[in-house]
Amino acid sequence: MRHPQAHFAPGQNSPRPIPFEILQKPGAFPMRNLLFIALVTALASPAVAGPKRIKTEQEFTQLIVGRDLTNPAGTVRAEPGGKLRGNIAGAKIIGGGWNWQQGYFCRALKTAKREWPSECQLVKVDGNTLTFTGQQGKGEISTWTIN
Secondary structure, three states: OOOOOOOEOOOOOOEOOOOHHHHHOOOOOOHHHHHHHHHHHHHHOOOOOOOEEEOOHHHHHHHOOOOEEEEOOEEEEEOOOOOEEEEEOOEEEEEEEEEEEOOEEEEEEEEOOOEEEEEEEEEEEEOOEEEEEHHHHOOOEEEEEEO
16 A cells, blocks of 8 residues: 655645545545554653642642752741741741732741741742742742752
């Protein structure tokens, strides 16, 4: 059986589509060819999940609470019950806390050197990388490693 060959139009890098009439002819383009193409495409395509938004307090608690988050600014741990512990910007966290409000992580922090007012942040996780975006996803981005 002879199979249709791919024809390239001048200046194009991809073959022309197979005319619909050919696909309608029995035996002209066997189903096994379509299955083979689907299998090769699936195997060649990398599985890329990408960042996933954490939308609920339950998700945040399961993935993050009780684990150290680190970045060049310091190490912070969100504890059960809404406490934040650790060191940030070279000073120990002495006040503030966290809660979950309408799909956002909300926090306030205080160290001996500085105070960060209450702010609700969009949270995304990608593997062991956690990203907080201030102002409910419209502000500054802070990236942390989950340990």
